[in-house]
Amino acid sequence: MNIVLAGMPGSGKTTVAKLLESSGKKIYDTDEQIVKEHGNITEIFRNFGEQYFRQLETDAVRKLSALDGIVIATGGGCLLKEENVQLLKAKGKIVYLRAKPQILIERLQGDTLRPLLAGGLEERIHKLYGERASVYESAADIVIDTDGQTPDQTVQRITELIL
DSSP states (O other): OEEEEEOSTTSSHHHHHHHHGGGTOEEEEHHHHHHHHHOOHHHHHHHHOHHHHHHHHHHHHHHHHTSOSEEEEOOTTGGGSHHHHHHHHHSEEEEEEEOOHHHHHHHHTTOOOOGGGOSOHHHHHHHHHHHHHHHHHHHOSEEEEOTTOOHHHHHHHHHHHTO
């Protein structure tokens, strides 16, 4: 069974995935897979658009979800596509790392690597949160609130619930 980490940008997916590696699980990040195979995400968005990126994301999900016993950190928009949710659930449990918008904004201050957050971090986070929170909730097998939690505490909770 795979552990699939989902949530907004800044929710801690990548950090928590790296900490879960100590449980003996191999970790994969859908964004890292895309970068490895296709190059810089910002460039992909700029040159080909979000739709193209989302198809690359589904290709990465298809490859990773075929594996078993791994941790998959998904990109923030990955679960917006029902096909991705179904692929990830086939061999995994989706863990939604939930954080309030203000916490996400604090965590993401100064981050310039996320193309969907360009042009006003606060406004973009609130907009994306409004569009995505219910999708994460409905796709999740487990919801963990990360507000006020350290990444180690989040990993401990995942371990209690899944491992």
